[in-house]
Amino acid sequence: MEESGWKLRTEEEKSMQYLFGGEKNKEMKLILEKGRNSLLESFLDQYQHQRAFYQQAAAEGANICEQILAQNGIRAIVTSRAKRVERLREKLYKREIEYSNSNNGINKYKTFEDIEADIVDLVGIRISLYFPGDREEVHKILHDCFSVRQVKTFPIEKAARSLKGYEKRFSGYSATHYRVFFGEAMKDYQGILAEIQVASVLMHAWAEVEHDLSYKTYNGLLSEEEMAILDELNGLVLAGEISLERLQRAIRCRVDVPPRSFSNHYELAVFLLDYVRKQSPMEKETLSVGNAELLFRFLKKIGMDHPQDLCEYLKNLDTDLEWHTLTEQFLDALFMNKPEYHPIYQLLQREELSETASGQSRREQLDDAIQKTLGFFLFRWMLFESTMRSLLEGQEIEWTSMSSGIRQLYEWEWIGEDTLKELTRLRALRHVLLHENIPPQGSELLEGAYFLETVIQQLLPHLPADLWQNTLKKLAPLTKEESA
Structure with a gap:
């Protein structure tokens, strides 16, 4: 200067x-x-x-x-x-x-x-x-x-x-x-x-x-x-x-197997982290809890707010945390076994969005047609995932993650490269629909659902006879309903 x-x-x-x-x-x-x-x-x-x-x-x-x-x-x-x-x-x-x-x-x-x-x-x-x-x-x-x-x-x-x-x-x-x-x-x-x-x-x-x-x-x-x-x-x-x-460790010990339900989402988050660290070889730096506050409200709503209620669904965690946080993995496992809970979770998601601070955009609620299409897609995805898990168990292969399961089907040459790419894309779409509450395109959901149905039918011959028949029964009613 x-x-x-x-x-x-x-x-x-x-x-x-x-x-x-x-x-x-x-x-x-x-x-x-x-x-x-x-x-x-x-x-x-x-x-x-x-x-x-x-x-x-x-x-x-x-x-x-x-x-x-x-x-x-x-x-x-x-x-x-x-x-x-x-x-x-x-x-x-x-x-x-x-x-x-x-x-x-x-x-x-x-x-x-x-x-x-x-x-x-x-x-x-x-x-x-x-x-x-x-x-x-x-x-x-x-x-x-x-x-x-x-x-x-x-x-x-x-x-x-x-x-x-x-x-x-x-x-x-x-x-x-x-x-x-x-x-x-x-x-x-x-x-x-x-x-x-x-x-x-x-x-x-x-x-x-x-x-x-x-x-x-x-x-x-x-x-x-x-x-x-x-x-x-x-x-x-x-x-x-x-x-x-030391106090935090004492709280974790108390929450580890508490004689009561979770009193708040902080206790829930502590329980999830500690459970995973004891059950999984994952490095703790890679662990992400996710939206424990919403999960806590959801668990209270459906009466599953005690630690013992969660353990069954935390046994087989996906190590691919780039896609799933701990709360998302738990919800995936829960919806896989109890799909009737998903609409309740979606309702709480929309309530959370409506409570968001002013200045942030609020998404409009999905109309009935989109809701039905969404359910149509998600049901077929859960059926595909169940089929894939059964196939892996039949070959005595331990389930580790969704991505590795899809890759295994490709390596067995039960699906082709184009199917592998489309399943990977639909996996990303399903993740967005379940956990990010972004309004979907109805046509994309229908196309994805019909594609999943084709893949499931393609995989049926590799299943034991009793599972083959059971899976086909689950597909048939919805197919007739949709065609109607």
């Missing part, structure tokens, strides 16, 4: 002195000597006018995080903010001065784009977890919901363990920061860069106190006694996190 880019405006001096701490920070006093940076002030003026928009974006992002965490049975307090103008001014000038001092007076920022690329937390979301042990699950959820640009974990291994001369005994701030882009789900704010901070409730509280006292003191440096107290509090927070993790 040329010399002419700096102007001294004495009416700003009092606020600048307060902002940068007066006597406590000599580097910041250089700002008063040089005056204001015209580029930074122009950016700040622009941001001042746009801040309300950033606040709305932050609130919308926090709302999405809060809903998804609740659905997955994760207890947390979610807050949001758009960076305050005075905090942004402090950050920009501090970075500008530090860069200039170490680079022979060269300015750090030359364009607005330079500033936007450097300041990544204009939109900030904070997730304060009740239980620190949920951080791994939140990590997966955030990657599923947003386009994650960078992940930064604290404490940094090489970070200094001293605070202005005081040698700290404890590790300090412990959290994970995610820099994310908002996606298509947030139409009005798509492409906005935000920072999401994830830590325990205790750690966030300590960090607020430590940050304000250590870096924003207006009456001189902290004393050694004050720094020692902050360090001691950090130790207590770390011990508190250990206690919270």
Whole structure:
């Protein structure tokens, strides 16, 4: 920046002195000597006018995080903010001065784009977890919901363990920061860069106190006694996190085989995760609960809200979690054996959509014709899946996943390559219909249903005689009804 880019405006001096701490920070006093940076002030003026928009974006992002965490049975307090103008001014000038001092007076920022690329937390979301042990699950959820640009974990291994001369005994701030882009789900704010901070409730509280006292003191440096107290509090927070993790494990032990029904969807989510971790070799980082809140309401509705009611349907889990969350896998198994429950689940799905926060689009309810066509398709898919399972059992092959079952039929040359591709497509369609509640196209459903019927009839000769006859009986009534 040329010399002419700096102007001294004495009416700003009092606020600048307060902002940068007066006597406590000599580097910041250089700002008063040089005056204001015209580029930074122009950016700040622009941001001042746009801040309300950033606040709305932050609130919308926090709302999405809060809903998804609740659905997955994760207890947390979610807050949001758009960076305050005075905090942004402090950050920009501090970075500008530090860069200039170490680079022979060269300015750090030359364009607005330079500033936007450097300041990544204009939109900030904070997730304060009740239980620190949920951080791994939140990590997966955030990657599923947003386009994650960078992940930064604290404490940094090489970070200094001293605070202005005081040698700290404890590790300090412990959290994970995610820099994310908002996606298509947030139409009005798509492409906005935000920072999401994830830590325990205790750690966030300590960090607020430590940050304000250590870096924003207006009456001189902290004393050694004050720094020692902050360090001691950090130790207590770390011990508190250990206690919270123990508490979470104790809850899981209680929920593991409880003598009563689930009291809320948090207990349901804990049960699902622990059951799968004990029964399956899957890595816990790959596990995703899914919409436990909706599942809890559904189970209460049909009177299956006790853990023992679920175990039968959790025995044969599909390891292909790219397609199915744990709740979806349970529902798939349940609907396979009790298809009469599916309309009840669909009704609850539509009720959930109608309760969605204002501003989000609401899908219209499906008319009777589409509902019948949907049932026509789903019945045939369940019959196809049942037929495939019977074929695998007859060959003494263990069922592992839908995709592997279809692939096995192809390897036996019981279906061709075109059939393999179409079944894979219909599998994706069925997943969308069951779990994402997206209105289907009636013609696509009919074509898919008739295709499945053809495949089932093609596979019948490979079944034992009694199963062959039973499957044919299930197909016949609906075929006549449809033709009528």
